[in-house]
């Protein structure tokens with residue numbers, strides 16, 4: 001663990017009084033290693049470690065275990081501050097229906113998250129509509145329709161000749177007619193390098209004026225999380241993130257990277273394949289997990 | 293590093309960042325540097341030393357071939373965590389075999405996830421291959437047994453088994469996986485001829501624990517590295533090959549049937565530094 005590795009470092013430094021820059025660098029090498037092993041982006045790690053170094057030089061090395069714990073506590077506090085607040089509230093539109101778009105890489109968990117969000121909205125007394133605007137993936141509409149049935153929420157599915165924009169627009173129109181709110185739009189997975197699909201995403205956003213665009217990201221995403229967050233953000237106004245598959249044992253350092261680089265909030269985490277497997281994001285729990 | 297015979301500090305840092313940003317693990321990066329420094333003044337330069345080290349770690353001499361059974365059908369079993377690209381990779385592999393004139397049958401053994409069977413069925417139609425499925429919620433082992441039995445009766449060359457995504461941390465799901473592979477043995481007199489673990493190229497260090505856990509549950513004989521058309525470079529496979537000896541056999545480069553290539557270690561090493 002980071003604490004035991006730091007303890008090893010401080011064992012060697014004990015009795016030397018105040019921490020010199022060199023001592024701190026040795027301790028920070030362990031912090032750097034822990035963060036990289038946790039999948040935090042290497043550029044973000046650099047910035048984070050520089051920030052921690054400024055604050056750590058000059059502190060006294062009293063007893064090695066407490067020094068190690070001190071550094072870990074300090075790193076953890078900085079991390080919690082970086083990760084932001086726990087705030088699962090979703091913004092509503094000025095006039096209903098509100099539209100929530102789910103975007104992200106292939107297989108991240110968008111369709112599953114759409115079902116979970118619908119159940120959550122329903123339990124808050126809302127009357128959501130699910131919209132199956134993924135016209136690319138085989139049986140995508142059937143997948144969402146099956147989840148819609150499981151959670152007892154209506155779903156709008158495409159006609160054979162529909163475009164993603166067409167389905168999304170029709171879904172919003174249907175919601176308006178039937179007084180359903182919010183409209184949760186599931187979209188096809190895409191790579192941020194795919195210009196056609198990024199254009200499609202931007203078109204859907206312009207056509208539906210969403211009050212929330214959630215980037216759904218797999219918690220086990222590695223260094224590429226930064227590219228993904230930045231590139232998607234260039235095409236649509238991302239308002240928040242959902243980190244999925246947090247029930248796996250990935251440390252989840254991508255959370256730090258996307259927060260540092262975009263400033264958008266992590267709103268929810270996915271913690272199982274089931275429709276009740278969605279929880280508000282907790283920065284303190286996430287920090288503990290990343291530090292291992 | 294082209295043309296250099298010694299690694300200076302600035303180049304070392306640049307090289308380290310290139311490897312880390314490709315998701316190569318911290319430990320493996322340290323190991324790579326140790327090996328390059330050991331061959332400190334490599335006659336053909338640092339670049340050659342680096343390529344040699346990486347080639348060695350990737351198991352340059354292991355085969356990228358998908359195994360063929362002694363008697364038909366050859367059974368290829370596909371596993372992996374949720375959403376990595378199993379079903380789509382199976383469709384692509386079925387297409388590859390069909391192009392080679394082989395008879396392929398797909399076993400729709402993901403009886404759990406919403407519309408999983410529908411998804412595979414559409415792919416079977418597009419490829420033009422056979423498929424055996426039961427109702428959603430059926431026993432996946434029974435689907436596999438029926439699929440392999442049907443393949444034997446019909447003289448099918450290859451059976452490819454699709455399974456539900458499962459987290460390597462769920463011991464009950466890993467037990468289920470073992471049970472499903474045993475159904476192959478019951479029907480075919482031997483276990484799967486090839487057991488492929490599909491990894492998502494955008495996954496970070498967790499890929500290594502996925503490989504480790506799946507390998508301890510079933511006999512993983514090869515990796516499929518899907519989504520290499522992303523900007524992620526899949527560097528975790530270096531650690532997996534080096535530490536666990538499992539070779540990458542196939543690479544997924546998109547969502548269409550022809551987006552599957554046989555793994556090329558030299559190309560892969562080049563792409564790490566792209």
Ligand SMILES: Nc1nc2c(ncn2[C@@H]2O[C@H](COP(=O)(O)OP(=O)(O)OP(=O)(O)O)[C@@H](O)[C@H]2O)c(=O)[nH]1
Nearest residue numbers: 106107108109110111112189245270271272374375
């Ligand atoms: N364990 C676990 N599995 C999840 C979670 N969220 C999604 N999944 C699973 O991950 C896989 C992919 O989920 P999907 O909802 O199909 O992902 P997607 O983003 O819609 O995929 P595409 O539409 O193809 O891009 C499925 O097997 C889901 O059941 C989660 O929080 N935990």
Ligand SMILES: Nc1nc2c(ncn2[C@@H]2O[C@H](COP(=O)(O)OP(=O)(O)OP(=O)(O)O)[C@@H](O)[C@H]2O)c(=O)[nH]1
Nearest residue numbers: 106107374375376377378379380457519544545546
């Ligand atoms: N860009 C890209 N997308 C891929 C690739 N392979 C699979 N996908 C996409 O990734 C998503 C998930 O693929 P699936 O084949 O459903 O993944 P899976 O592992 O079977 O998912 P589960 O059964 O839910 O665990 C789909 O949108 C696929 O089209 C690839 O090589 N490149």
Ligand SMILES: [Mg+2]
Nearest residue numbers: 110111134189
């Ligand atoms: Mg989907």
Ligand SMILES: [Mg+2]
Nearest residue numbers: 378379402408
């Ligand atoms: Mg599948």
